[in-house]
Amino acid sequence: MTALLEVQNLKTHYRLGGWLSRRRVLRAVDGVNLTLAARQTLAVVGESGSGKTTLGRTILRLVEPTDGRIILDGQDISRLSQARLRPLRRRMQIVFQHPYASLNPRKRVGQIVAQPLRVHRVPGNHRRQVGELLERVGLSASAAKHYPHEFSGGQRQRIAIARALALRPDLIVLDEITSGLDVTVKLRVLALLRELQAEFHLAYLFISHDLSVVRTVSDRVAVMYLGRIVEEAPTEALFERPLHPYTQVLKASIPEPAARGNWNPPVLVGEAPSPVNVPPGCRFHPRCPLAQAVCREVEPELRELAPAHRVACHLAEAPPHFYPHPPHPHPPHPPLSPSGGEDKGEGEDR
Amino acid sequence: MLLQVKDLTVRYGGHLAVWEAGFTLGEGEVLGLVGESGAGKSTIGRALLRLVPEPGRIVSGAITFKGRDLLGLPEAELRALRGAEITLIPQDPLAALNPAFRIGLQATDALAIHRGLSRREAEGVMARLLARMGIPDPEDALRRYPHELSGGMRQRVLIAIAFSCGPSLLVADEPTTSLDVTTQAQILRLLDGLRSETGVATCFITHDLGVVAHLTHRVAILYAGCLVEQAPTDRILAAPLHPYTRALVRSLPLDGIMPALQGPPQACPFSDRCPERMAICDTAHPPLKSVGAGHQVACHLY
Numbered sequence A: 001m002t003a004l005l006e007v008q009n010l011k012t013h014y015r016l017g018g019w020l021s022r023r024r025v026l027r028a029v030d031g032v033n034l035t036l037a038a039r040q041t042l043a044v045v046g047e048s049g050s051g052k053t054t055l056g057r058t059i060l061r062l063v064e065p066t067d068g069r070i071i072l073d074g075q076d077i078s079r080l081s082q083a084r085l086r087p088l089r090r091r092m093q094i095v096f097q098h099p100y101a102s103l104n105p106r107k108r109v110g111q112i113v114a115q116p117l118r119v120h121r122v123p124g125n126h127r128r129q130v131g132e133l134l135e136r137v138g139l140s141a142s143a144a145k146h147y148p149h150e151f152s153g154g155q156r157q158r159i160a161i162a163r164a165l166a167l168r169p170d171l172i173v174l175d176e177i178t179s180g181l182d183v184t185v186k187l188r189v190l191a192l193l194r195e196l197q198a199e200f201h202l203a204y205l206f207i208s209h210d211l212s213v214v215r216t217v218s219d220r221v222a223v224m225y226l227g228r229i230v231e232e233a234p235t236e237a238l239f240e241r242p243l244h245p246y247t248q249v250l251k252a253s254i255p256e257p258a259a260r261g262n263w264n265p266p267v268l269v270g271e272a273p274s275p276v277n278v279p280p281g282c283r284f285h286p287r288c289p290l291a292q293a294v295c296r297e298v299e300p301e302l303r304e305l306a307p308a309h310r311v312a313c314h315l316a317e318a319p320p321h322f323y324p325h326p327p328h329p330h331p332p333h334p335p336l337s338p339s340g341g342e343d344k345g346e347g348e349d350r
Numbered sequence B: 001m002l003l004q005v006k007d008l009t010v011r012y013g014g015h016l017a018v019w020e021a022g023f024t025l026g027e028g029e030v031l032g033l034v035g036e037s038g039a040g041k042s043t044i045g046r047a048l049l050r051l052v053p054e055p056g057r058i059v060s061g062a063i064t065f066k067g068r069d070l071l072g073l074p075e076a077e078l079r080a081l082r083g084a085e086i087t088l089i090p091q092d093p094l095a096a097l098n099p100a101f102r103i104g105l106q107a108t109d110a111l112a113i114h115r116g117l118s119r120r121e122a123e124g125v126m127a128r129l130l131a132r133m134g135i136p137d138p139e140d141a142l143r144r145y146p147h148e149l150s151g152g153m154r155q156r157v158l159i160a161i162a163f164s165c166g167p168s169l170l171v172a173d174e175p176t177t178s179l180d181v182t183t184q185a186q187i188l189r190l191l192d193g194l195r196s197e198t199g200v201a202t203c204f205i206t207h208d209l210g211v212v213a214h215l216t217h218r219v220a221i222l223y224a225g226c227l228v229e230q231a232p233t234d235r236i237l238a239a240p241l242h243p244y245t246r247a248l249v250r251s252l253p254l255d256g257i258m259p260a261l262q263g264p265p266q267a268c269p270f271s272d273r274c275p276e277r278m279a280i281c282d283t284a285h286p287p288l289k290s291v292g293a294g295h296q297v298a299c300h301l302y
Helices: A052-059 A082-089 A109-119 A126-136 A141-145 A153-165 A183-200 A211-217 A235-240 A245-253 A293-297 B041-048 B075-081 B103-107 B109-115 B119-132 B138-143 B151-163 B181-198 B209-215 B233-238 B243-249
Strands: A003-015 A025-037 A041-045 A067-072 A092-095 A171-175 A203-208 A220-225 A228-234 A303-306 A309-311 B003-012 B015-025 B030-034 B056-065 B086-089 B169-173 B201-206 B218-223 B226-232 B289-292 B295-297
Touching: A003 A052, A003 A203, A025 A041, A025 A052, A025 A203, A025 A228, A041 A052, A041 A211, A052 A092, A052 A171, A052 A203, A082 A092, A092 A153, A109 A126, A109 A141, A109 A153, A126 A141, A126 A153, A153 A183, A183 A211, A183 B243, A203 A211, A211 A235, A220 A235, A220 A245, A228 A235, A228 A245, A245 B181, B003 B041, B015 B041, B015 B056, B015 B218, B030 B041, B030 B209, B041 B056, B041 B169, B041 B201, B086 B151, B103 B109, B103 B119, B103 B138, B103 B151, B109 B119, B119 B138, B119 B151, B151 B169, B151 B181, B181 B209, B201 B209, B209 B233, B218 B233, B218 B243, B226 B233, B226 B243, B233 B243
Parallel strands: A041 A203, A041 A220, A092 A171, A171 A203, B015 B226, B030 B201, B030 B218, B086 B169, B169 B201
Antiparallel strands: A003 A025, A003 A067, A220 A228, A228 A309, A303 A309, B003 B015, B003 B056, B218 B226, B226 B295, B289 B295
8 A cells, every 4th residue: 555644754843042042953853754554543652842743733734844755645745835735735634632722712613614615615515514524523513603612622622623524634633632631522532533534534643642542543653752753563563562662661651440559660760851952872862771882872763673563772672671670769768747857867868 | 537528519600519529538548539620529629628719619518637627617727737737739730839939938838837947947858858759959959940840840849848747638639630651650659659658648639540540549430520439449440330430440432521510410410421321310319329348329220
């Protein structure tokens, strides 16, 4: 199958303003390669600051790439003028994270969902099309007469999905669309997305920080860390046999209810470095418990270590993997009641 | 019994945020208060400190803490408890810290006020606590402003504040919701370690059953301001009874949205989303009924 979307060495850098930081560059996306086949879901997971949202927006050219290529159905769109890009926008849509901010509060739902139809001068009866779209996402056609504030978060997200569907795109970027939703509502929206994917032959780029959600919706998962993909694999392989130490930490950090009484999340040292100060070598090395000399010097490339399973780690073959648990990370307990603490000779903690 | 909450009802204007909720908490026990946004879990947490924000009002019920009636306590006596005996870890650490003051000043308030320590003494105690929290250079952290610390660091500071006076009741209001998953894991681990060492009884407010599974002894499930099920955590996870709890535990999608109670419920608040709805569900509000050791459920099925 040929790829619907192919991204090659994509970079999005921001030059930081201010006279003091004139020369500083924030490397939000820093050399990403990925492919997405039609009708498939690729999840991009990462923590805040990993660049996943910027990646989604750059792919749609809502943010301009600094370097690299974005190939939609064989056509490089990374340097097309906005005018040339416009007809292609029908094929790629986005649903944003905050359904409160992404729907204009002064417009009725009907106008909001019809907007792409108007912009792209789609022929036909827009009101009828909007009604059908609203019903397809589980709202009633009469929702068109109401304003966004009259709807709950889950319903607003459905409205945003209807708007994204209006032009019958091939690709929808879903940027953290379930993150503000309560769990039962979230599950309902995910089920709807699966139905719509089958019915409208959609490909999704599903951007999320929530691994448990990702597991239920995606065919493949790409894990981002500091602007790069560190691992990419079919969903089950990624969860069953994560090869990158960071992916292993991410997975082990989820408190799974089933593991009650037996959860021992690994401790990552320090905080994620800023994308303004990307460490040399492997970006994860300052926090990686396995790091060796080579990791500090050479940036690892993605390598295919199992079928369709790529990982950017020098040590990915070296079994056994995590996790011998680190020693208890905390020094002895200081006095919690200050009055009692002074005389107990608790000075042993440094 | 350290804490006893009986028939607690909280009203926000025309809307009942909590309706006749009751539960108890023993010494050293951790109770998970679980529900979706708007279910009333944070309101209950605030009510335990009598800090329900305006225009909220505790309209009826009783909260007894160490044998004292919290709702009848004069404000001055309450202030002696708040921040010392009963403390809160808030959800949003950035909103909870004053951006205009250094961490050191804010973090030592409780020790200065409740323990009468000088600022320098209090900073010393705080620095040791922060070191215990895994903050690498605590003296430096105390000199910083809140915006200079990461979200995880700020939450560590707030945990340190909450533990600084040796509380006997801790209200943890979604303390890791705003954090990344790896940071959340570290904070939860830290919090659980501190809790078990100090034996502080805890009300852990969360919507995450994973957090519930790993940190709590018992769980109370809230829906539309009503307590719909209460049981030991093992039982809730293994044999949930209320259809809403079952949907949560088994990750079942639900149609519809949670209603807001306008007045005393005349029907089961969950009935219009319930896969097992019966005729009686729309005509009578089910009372909380005991169905086994420490297990109560409010559902007409039982």
